[in-house]
Amino acid sequence: MNPAGFFEQVRRAWAIAKKDIRIYYFKGPVLIFGVFMPVFLFLAFFMGSRQLPLSFLISGLVGMTLFFTATAVSPAIFPWEGSAKTLERLASCPITIEAIVLGDMIASILFGIGITVVTVIIGLLLGLSLLHGITLLAAIFLAACCFSAIGMLLAVPPTNVPSNIMMLSSLIKFPLVFISGIFIPLEQMPAWGLALSVCSPLTYFTDLVRYAFTDAHYFPVMIDIAALAVFTVVFTVGTMYLHKRTMPRRM
Amino acid sequence: MTAVIHASNLTKVFGNSTAVDHISFDVRQGEIFGFLGPNGAGKTTTTRMLTGVIPLDAGTATILGHDIHSEPVLAKQGFGVVPETSNAYTDLTAWQNLMLMGELYGLERTRAEHRSSELLGMVGLLERKDQKVQEYSKGMKQRLILAMALIHEPELLFLDEPTSGLDVQSTQMILSLLRDLNRQGTTIFLTTHNMEEANRLCHRVGIIRGGKMVAIDAPEKLKTAIDRVHKIEVSFDREVSGDALAGLTGVTGANRTGDKWQITTQNKDATIRSLVTFGQQNGAAIVTLNTLAPSLDEAFLRLTQEDKP
Ligand SMILES: Nc1ncnc2c1ncn2[C@@H]1O[C@H](COP(=O)(O)OP(=O)(O)OP(=O)(O)O)[C@@H](O)[C@H]1O
Numbered sequence: 061m062n063p064a065g066f067f068e069q070v071r072r073a074w075a076i077a078k079k080d081i082r083i084y085y086f087k088g089p090v091l092i093f094g095v096f097m098p099v100f101l102f103l104a105f106f107m108g109s110r111q112l113p114l115s116f117l118i119s120g121l122v123g124m125t126l127f128f129t130a131t132a133v134s135p136a137i138f139p140w141e142g143s144a145k146t147l148e149r150l151a152s153c154p155i156t157i158e159a160i161v162l163g164d165m166i167a168s169i170l171f172g173i174g175i176t177v178v179t180v181i182i183g184l185l186l187g188l189s190l191l192h193g194i195t196l197l198a199a200i201f202l203a204a205c206c207f208s209a210i211g212m213l214l215a216v217p218p219t220n221v222p223s224n225i226m227m228l229s230s231l232i233k234f235p236l237v238f239i240s241g242i243f244i245p246l247e248q249m250p251a252w253g254l255a256l257s258v259c260s261p262l263t264y265f266t267d268l269v270r271y272a273f274t275d276a277h278y279f280p281v282m283i284d285i286a287a288l289a290v291f292t293v294v295f296t297v298g299t300m301y302l303h304k305r306t307m308p309r310r311m
Numbered sequence: 312m313t314a315v316i317h318a319s320n321l322t323k324v325f326g327n328s329t330a331v332d333h334i335s336f337d338v339r340q341g342e343i344f345g346f347l348g349p350n351g352a353g354k355t356t357t358t359r360m361l362t363g364v365i366p367l368d369a370g371t372a373t374i375l376g377h378d379i380h381s382e383p384v385l386a387k388q389g390f391g392v393v394p395e396t397s398n399a400y401t402d403l404t405a406w407q408n409l410m411l412m413g414e415l416y417g418l419e420r421t422r423a424e425h426r427s428s429e430l431l432g433m434v435g436l437l438e439r440k441d442q443k444v445q446e447y448s449k450g451m452k453q454r455l456i457l458a459m460a461l462i463h464e465p466e467l468l469f470l471d472e473p474t475s476g477l478d479v480q481s482t483q484m485i486l487s488l489l490r491d492l493n494r495q496g497t498t499i500f501l502t503t504h505n506m507e508e509a510n511r512l513c514h515r516v517g518i519i520r521g522g523k524m525v526a527i528d529a530p531e532k533l534k535t536a537i538d539r540v541h542k543i544e545v546s547f548d549r550e551v552s553g554d555a556l557a558g559l560t561g562v563t564g565a566n567r568t569g570d571k572w573q574i575t576t577q578n579k580d581a582t583i584r585s586l587v588t589f590g591q592q593n594g595a596a597i598v599t600l601n602t603l604a605p606s607l608d609e610a611f612l613r614l615t616q617e618d619k620p
């Protein structure tokens with residue numbers, strides 16, 4: 061066994077993920093920001109706009125659910141562990157920072173996928189027809205990776221106060237929801253809104269979900285998938301690099 | 312003897328204050344090395360640099376043959392750490408904490424389980440293994456953290472004030488565990504404020520003050536090194552003359568304190584011999600004979616207070 065080898069580090073990342081699942085899934089802020097907020101945001105919108113078809117709204121709900129759940133766990137883990145001094149324990153263990161970040165991302169991805177799949181099943185029970193199941197699954201997986209990397213990026217500022225990071229991430233997450241074709245279809249967006257939309261990975265995911273449920277889409281499917289993949293790689297590499305740099309300042 | 316820890320010019324700067332200032336030392340295989348110093352001297356900072364928690368600002372540290380900066384994972388694989396602030400996961404049980412450590416050190420599941428039961432038994436926590444660490448007392452937490460540091464049977468163990476704030480029983484348990492581990496070959500780097508502990512446990516101690524190493528030696532040598540003048544306490548079964556005592560070879564002074572004489576000397580060995588001869592010649596039997604060595608406390612105070620700015 062080479063402790064520093066790639067596969068050994070991935071195995072250790074999985075240990076980190078299991079620990080995160082045990083500890084952080086049930087923390088209050090994770091449930092509030094990850095589950096209740098998107099549900100109520102959606103309900104408020106659902107009551108207010110009767111003119112949009114249910115299938116459009118459900119696609120938006122699925123998009124929003126994955127976005128909020130997959131970014132709910134990851135930002136808070138580092139600040140929590142920093143203040144509990146357990147980060148110091150991890151720092152003295154034979155695991156790289158990249159593997160710790162990967163472990164936290166895995167926990168976040170599984171949380172996002174789990175709750176989103178429940179949402180999809182509820183949609184199906186409500187009579188929604190799923191036209192492209194494989195595409196939907198691939199999109200959910202890819203987007204969960206991308207969003208959890210965004211969550212980790214939000215945790216880069218080396219503060220050990222979890223609520224600061226929660227606040228900062230809400231500040232960034234809510235505007236993203238409004239420019240990503242969830243409440244306003246991309247077709248109805250003004251040009252400047254569309255220009256913003258293409259910068260948001262959530263746009264491509266929502267477009268894929270709409271395609272999966274209604275066959276309608278704004279961008280070509282392959283472009284959506286490629287865009288998500290590029291965002292995922294860039295954000296993952298970026299967050300690993302940045303955490304490596306800021307880690308010493310948390311100690 | 313091979314160096315298990317080789318620190319050279321270790322330096323850490325926080326803002327404009329230098330917490331650790333170019334210190335160099337070796338810790339040899341199989342020894343218990345005590346790391347002493349007053350509050351804020353830089354002990355924890357040094358330990359954190361050696362264990363790869365914070366980066367070095369200058370110098371190098373080689374742990375078990377691996378540079379802590381360039382091969383951190385390989386270096387960390389070989390040692391265990393008991394940090395200054397207690398840090399098991401309080402939302403997990405003792406058992407889950409140990410299993411997590413086992414996975415982080417890459418142990419097979421069966422080996423991790425076996426080691427965990429063994430260690431929990433050793434630190435007396437086996438019956439409470441499924442309780443969350445939140446509900447543990449300070450002493451229990453500390454014993455668990457020691458067990459966590461030992462899960463992979465490390466060759467080298469770092470401990471930063473492992474017994475501070477613990478009661479006599481927990482302290483004794485931890486110290487006797489450390490002694491046993493050392494007997495089985497584990498090298499131990501121990502930071503402590505307790506001179507008695509360092510004196511009894513450590514083969515060598517290093518004393519740090521204001522980020523600089525001021526002395527490294529065996530406790531007994533440190534004690535004698537600080538005092539050129541030794542004191543010997545002697546009493547006889549009958550009256551003897553002070554002047555006669557003061558005139559003996561090696562003796563620089565003789566003072567009466569109660570029924571004893573306190574002799575000052577620069578040569579303990581010669582003085583004791585002449586005292587024995589003196590007793591024989593004068594028909595006076597020696598009732599008590601003590602050499603009064605300075606304590607490690609005194610040595611420590613002397614070394615850490617000398618020409619303080
Ligand atoms: N993270 C940090 N940021 C700024 N200064 C620090 C930091 N950590 C330690 N210091 C400073 O470095 C110096 C050495 O601290 P250190 O904790 O190493 O002392 P110590 O010898 O362990 O003391 P103690 O016996 O109280 O544990 C102190 O002056 C402290 O204020």
Ligand SMILES: [Mg+2]
Pocket residue numbers: 354355356395471
């Ligand atoms: Mg300290």
